[in-house]
Amino acid sequence: MAELDLPALAAALGRRLRRAGLPVTPERSARFARALSLAPPASRSRVYWTARAVFVSSREEVEAFDRVFAAVFDGRIDPADARGDPNAPAPPGAEAGKRAPSPGARSAAPAPGALRGWATASAQRTGDAETDDEPEREVPVAAASDRERLAERSFASLEPHELAQLRRLMAQLELATPRRRSRRVRRSPHGEHIDVRRTIRASLRTGGDPVRHARRRRRTRPRRLVLICDISGSMEPYARAYLQFLQSAAGGGAAAEAFVFATRLTRLTRALRGRNPEAAIRRAAHAAPDWSSGTRIGEALKAFNDRHGRRGMARGAVIVVLSDGWEHGDPTLVAREMERLARLAHRIVWVNPRSAAAEFKPLTGGMIAALPHVDALLSGHSLAALEAVAEAIGADT
Amino acid sequence: MSQLPRAGAEAAVREVAPDPETLVTRLEEVDYLADEGLATAMFLSLRLPQPLLLEGEAGVGKTEAAKALAAVLDTPLIRLQCYEGIDAAEALYEWNYPRQLLRIRLAEASGADVAEEELFGAEYLIRRPLMRALEHAGPRPAVLLVDELDRADDDFEAFLFELLAESTVTVPEIGTIRATHPPAVVLTSNRTRDLHDALKRRCLYHWIDYPSPEREVEIVRRRVPGTSQRLAVEVAGALQRLRASDVQKPPGIAEAIDWVAALELLGVDRLDAAAADRTLGSVLKYRDDQELVRAEGLDALVEAGHG
Numbered sequence: 001m002a003e004l005d006l007p008a009l010a011a012a013l014g015r016r017l018r019r020a021g022l023p024v025t026p027e028r029s030a031r032f033a034r035a036l037s038l039a040p041p042a043s044r045s046r047v048y049w050t051a052r053a054v055f056v057s058s059r060e061e062v063e064a065f066d067r068v069f070a071a072v073f074d075g076r077i078d079p080a081d082a083r084g085d086p087n088a089p090a091p092p093g094a095e096a097g098k099r100a101p102s103p104g105a106r107s108a109a110p111a112p113g114a115l116r117g118w119a120t121a122s123a124q125r126t127g128d129a130e131t132d133d134e135p136e137r138e139v140p141v142a143a144a145s146d147r148e149r150l151a152e153r154s155f156a157s158l159e160p161h162e163l164a165q166l167r168r169l170m171a172q173l174e175l176a177t178p179r180r181r182s183r184r185v186r187r188s189p190h191g192e193h194i195d196v197r198r199t200i201r202a203s204l205r206t207g208g209d210p211v212r213h214a215r216r217r218r219r220t221r222p223r224r225l226v227l228i229c230d231i232s233g234s235m236e237p238y239a240r241a242y243l244q245f246l247q248s249a250a251g252g253g254a255a256a257e258a259f260v261f262a263t264r265l266t267r268l269t270r271a272l273r274g275r276n277p278e279a280a281i282r283r284a285a286h287a288a289p290d291w292s293s294g295t296r297i298g299e300a301l302k303a304f305n306d307r308h309g310r311r312g313m314a315r316g317a318v319i320v321v322l323s324d325g326w327e328h329g330d331p332t333l334v335a336r337e338m339e340r341l342a343r344l345a346h347r348i349v350w351v352n353p354r355s356a357a358a359e360f361k362p363l364t365g366g367m368i369a370a371l372p373h374v375d376a377l378l379s380g381h382s383l384a385a386l387e388a389v390a391e392a393i394g395a396d397t
Numbered sequence: 398m399s400q401l402p403r404a405g406a407e408a409a410v411r412e413v414a415p416d417p418e419t420l421v422t423r424l425e426e427v428d429y430l431a432d433e434g435l436a437t438a439m440f441l442s443l444r445l446p447q448p449l450l451l452e453g454e455a456g457v458g459k460t461e462a463a464k465a466l467a468a469v470l471d472t473p474l475i476r477l478q479c480y481e482g483i484d485a486a487e488a489l490y491e492w493n494y495p496r497q498l499l500r501i502r503l504a505e506a507s508g509a510d511v512a513e514e515e516l517f518g519a520e521y522l523i524r525r526p527l528m529r530a531l532e533h534a535g536p537r538p539a540v541l542l543v544d545e546l547d548r549a550d551d552d553f554e555a556f557l558f559e560l561l562a563e564s565t566v567t568v569p570e571i572g573t574i575r576a577t578h579p580p581a582v583v584l585t586s587n588r589t590r591d592l593h594d595a596l597k598r599r600c601l602y603h604w605i606d607y608p609s610p611e612r613e614v615e616i617v618r619r620r621v622p623g624t625s626q627r628l629a630v631e632v633a634g635a636l637q638r639l640r641a642s643d644v645q646k647p648p649g650i651a652e653a654i655d656w657v658a659a660l661e662l663l664g665v666d667r668l669d670a671a672a673a674d675r676t677l678g679s680v681l682k683y684r685d686d687q688e689l690v691r692a693e694g695l696d697a698l699v700e701a702g703h704g
Contacts, residue, residue, distance in 0.1 A: 023594065023597075023598065025598060027598065028598070031445065031447070034445060035441050035445065038440075038441065038444045038445065039416065039417055039437060039440060039441065039444075045433055046417070046433075046437065049433055049434045049437035049438065050437055050441065052434070052602075052603075053434075053437060053438040053441055053442075053449075053601045053602060053603055054441070054601060056602050057450070057597035057598070057600065057602045058452070058591075058597070058602070059452060059604045062604065185484075196492075196494045197492055197494070200492070200494055200497050200498065200501075200516075201513070203498075203501065204501065204511070204513055204516065221550070257590075269591070270591065305645075306645065308589070310645065310646075311587050311588060311589045312547075312548065312587070312589035313589050313590065
């Protein structure tokens with residue numbers, strides 16, 4: 001350990017972590033240097049835990065951190081080597097590290113399905129899939145006429161360029177959940193509560209008699225909006241449009257939570273935020289490993305309830321499930337998990353694009369199981385239909 | 398970013414935690430068994446000093462970690478439990494209105510005047526956890542536990558962080574109170590929402606996992622003195638299986654201790670299906686979970702330990 005070049009190691013670690021997507025700031029690097037001086041690096045595990053406490057700030061980052069740490073620390077990268085051009089091909093060691101088999105590395109595997117193909121093609125076209133800074137691509141539109149033309153068209157029948165236009169129109173959808181009372185208060189002349197602090201101050205002037213009652217009222221805040229979207233094979237015609245919908249909900253003013261599932265549940269909230277919607281959608285498309293595969297609605301709902309809903313995300317929230325209800329798994333699980341969800345949520349809106357068809361009957365196993373716990377079933381298959389969904393989200397009953 | 402580098406921890410803290418190994422030993426002396434990762438994070442948090450954000454499943458000992466830290470420092474643990482809508486009046490300070498009114502009435506009755514400065518003086522201030530933590534007189538810092546920060550609104554999060562970064566609080570009527578011994582801060586989150594990046598950037602982070610079966614045996618035997626090694630091992634095995642199963646609320650360390658304590662109380666020295674049946678309520682708190690485990694068979698739950 002004594003011969004270790006710590007400053008070089010720290011610098012290499014910081015650089016590689018940043019490249020792996022961890023938010024490494026100069027402040028953090030400086031903190032790491034100070035930490036090393038406090039806890040002298042007596043062993044590999046000491047350096048590991050010191051670096052991890054400083055650089056990692058959520059459980060999800062641990063895996064990427066471990067990979068980078070192993071590559072840098074175990075000498076598979078010469079720290080001096082990595083100082084040059086960030087676009088230079090990574091040293092062989094780094095690649096080996098990246099390819100280390102791990103459960104989360106699935107994103108590297110090619111995924112089937114039109115959307116994944118779209119994501120890749122689009123990434124190539126613009127050169128870099130990850131940057132948020134690229135200008136938005138110009139879509140030649142006159143919004144009003146587009147709205148007219150696209151409003152009633154089923155998402156399944158849209159061309160790629162129409163989908164791009166659609167994104168802008170979706171961004172105009174107002175997704176406002178009903179408000180709930182919070183415990184925070186604000187001054188209000190006709191509020192329902194007395195503001196004791198201000199009343200006392202005023203009563204000083206009237207000999208302790210609270211003649212004038214300063215009032216306040218509780219602030220209200222919008223309920224949380226959670227969108228859970230099915231991206232399995234049977235939903236593929238709608239997946240791209242719905243992903244755009246998720247993006248405008250999560251990235252826009254509604255600050256919604258967004259999840260997708262086919263065989264497993266993926267939280268997209270973080271991926272979908274950012275200044276550039278196109279980049280956000282691409283990030284999201286890459287984040288979910290199971291595009292266009294089979295559907296396990298029950299298990300996805302269970303994963304949501306277990307990992308997020310029960311912890312409080314679903315409590316009092318408006319939940320929107322976008323799925324055609326084709327369940328490959330056990331419908332009784334769907335029923336059980338929907339019941340759990342209904343106990344937590346304020347309102348559940350189910351969006352099933354197949355329900356737009358005149359002859360539609362909710363006959364799929366998952367749909368039958370879910371229906372008793374659903375407050376509103378809507379088609380949401382076109383822009384106009386999505387407006388109805390926005391309305392249902394805001395309904396205050 | 399523009400934060401001034403702090404001078405590092407005070408001498409009294411350096412004495413308590415000269416290095417991570419010593420901190421592990423000290424924590425052990427107060428019956429808290431920390432692994433190297435957690436101990437390193439706690440050590441750095443004390444010595445840099447920097448708030449420590451702890452995350453982990455319910456019941457892995459996040460709150461206990463803060464308590465143990467306070468015990469090691471031999472200072473009070475000041476706990477701020479967050480909830481939706483918590484605000485400065487509940488976290489920082491509030492005026493004692495009934496006393497103020499009485500004072501005004503008293504002055505009125507005796508025909509005297511009461512000055513506003515008196516009425517809004519330190520005497521009439523109700524100190525909430527954040528203020529108590531900042532005002533702690535030392536010589537070692539108090540431990541401030543901000544529990545379940547994710548349940549508070551995000552504007553409260555911002556308020557809290559400004560306060561902690563500055564280590565000062567301004568009461569308009571009194572003036573600015575500056576902490577002489579800024580508290581050691583431990584935050585916990587259950588991840589119902591993402592905490593703000595700015596906050597995360599300022600914190601050290603550690604994810605606490607469930608303890609390994611061996612460590613859980615140690616913990617349980619320490620917390621329930623007189624427990625046989627065999628019973629502790631059997632319980633730890635059953636807990637492993639419960640955590641891997643489909644239960645909604647996997648048992649934490651507190652449930653492990655409760656369970657062993659219940660078994661001890663009943664004079665049980667081996668965990669068999671009958672014993673598990675009688676005591677299941679101390680480890681699974683949901684009816685659904687109990688039904689699930691019973692349906693799968695209590696034999697399966699306890700069996701492997703006997704094989």
